Amino acid sequence: MTKRHSATIAVRAGIAEDPAFAAVTPPIYLSSTYQLPAFRQAGAYDYSRSNNPTRDILGEALAELEGGAKAIITNTGMSACLLALQLLTPADTLVIPHDCYGGSYRLFTNLAYKKQAFKLIIVNFQQADWVSQLQGATPRMIWLETPSNPLLQITDIASVCQRAQQFGALVVVDNTFLSPVLQQPLALGADIVVHSTTKFINGHSDIIGGAVIAKQQSVADELKWWGNCLGLTAGALDSYLTLRGLRTLPLRLKAQQANTAAVVDFLVKHPLVARVYYPGLADHPGHQVAKAQQAGFGAMCSFELKAPAALLADFFAALRYFTLAQSLGGTESLICHPASMTHASMDAAAQKTAGITDTLIRLSVGIEEVSDLLADLAQALAVVAAALAAQGDE
Known part of the structure; x- marks a missing residue:
């Protein structure tokens, strides 16, 4: 079968796949814990902070829409940003745009300057010589937001990704303003996409949530570990409502x-x-x-x-x-x-x-x-x- 279109992916996520009662719409699994098959025998699910069937359906749909290996569904858009930053160490350099969302800017600057979680460089990606603004630094991660919030400035994702390869840097793109229906950064060379699913993906202003989608399975596995470790994953009800919003x-x-x-x-x-x-x-x-x-x-x-x-x-x-x-x-x-x-x-x-x-x-x-x-x-x-x-x- 040919590759599915975005509308089909969005509508069909979890449809007619209920193994228990053949429900057309997937149920909400609100259980916090799951019975193990036997002593010292792991099941597919054990604790909902780690894995949840409802959250997994949403994650699989967003990963397919973005063309990534895996999506980690988080409890807020800011926790999605925080999760992506777990790939950095205090010795690493993060490059961010000068005109990013205010909440992201607050997170980046305070983690860098108060917690020394990483080194930070703020550049204007609208300037052709933005690379020279790095002043000899070797970034580990480059963060993009395009269109930017609130001035709707556009950054050439493919061009930045080509530069990033020279540094060996990961490129993270905040795709909240467009959603995977209108822009797919991973196909343009990015390594990670973040979303505030509160916004267009859910589309009904009744949940708070986020998502991180990684192109490579190894990166996704590390992010999933950190999401579970830090308790950043989303609850089942918010995941269900986001999945319902995604369909339209x-x-x-x-x-x-x-x-x-x-x-x-x-x-x-x-x-x-x-x-x-x-x-x-x-x-x-x-x-x-x-x-x-x-x-x-x-x-x-x-x-x-x-x-x-x-x-x-x-x-x-x-x-x-x-x-x-x-x-x-x-x-x-x-x-x-x-x-x-x-x-x-x-x-x-x-x-x-x-x-x-x-x-x-x-x-x-x-x-x-x-x-x-x-x-x-x-x-x-x-x-x-x-x-x-x-x-x-x-």
Whole structure:
């Protein structure tokens, strides 16, 4: 049989495979422990922190979707990041992007500077000479986030992986913004992919979870050992809900991308929008690379409001269908102020270096009727326009 398509993998994960009662949908195995066949005789399962049937079905599906040897399902997206970092020693050097997610940035910098868990170099992968920024270091791991959060900058994964081979470095790619349906970093040369499954993979904003997928079995085995050792693995119920969300991932992304394209077109033309960040725009610096390495431009976009930051509260308060909240990738549309929310853990200097301003706004576009979303943005921006006009009359 030919290689299965992503939609088939997502829908068929665990379907009609129940060995006990032939249930079509796989059951939730909530048991914390399992009976052994006999004294000193190991079974397939013994304790759910180590192995769980429901979690395994999700892991097998994500590994197949990403083209990896194995996936370790974790209890949060941050624990997925922490798990990948267990491959490093204090003598190793980790290279990270200057504009990564604020929570990741906090983890990397504090582990490096407070715990001396590894050496850290922060570079701008958007600069052609990023290798020279390593200043003679020999990295053990290079961490990429593409598209980046929140400015949607694009890094050429294949190009970085070629460089990494010269160093003998592992390449880890945070694929949360696109999911394996729209981008497959392992096929582009990466060694490890991490996800916050909280986001697009689950897609319903009702679980917290993560995943680490390794290309090589030996790397996957080491990561699985550490996941069990540190207690980073996910519970059965969260795994089940994530698996249920995964089944509709291709359909959701199709609708979300169509809505996002319309939202971006609206924002680009609006006089109160100074700049729109979206790789699908032809003038985006990473547009051509995104076209080459992605199967779509995603459902995230950001924009700069052409108004004083003091009017942000009025803008957010006027919205009805874009909910002011952290996270992303759900069926509902969310709006976020990165400087005070997702990237608040970055100090002012780091935010400035990453290009995060006080008037930057990030959107996660859902599957609502797009005309309602556009009308919502229009009326909220009209509130800002009225406030600006009132200030001018004073």
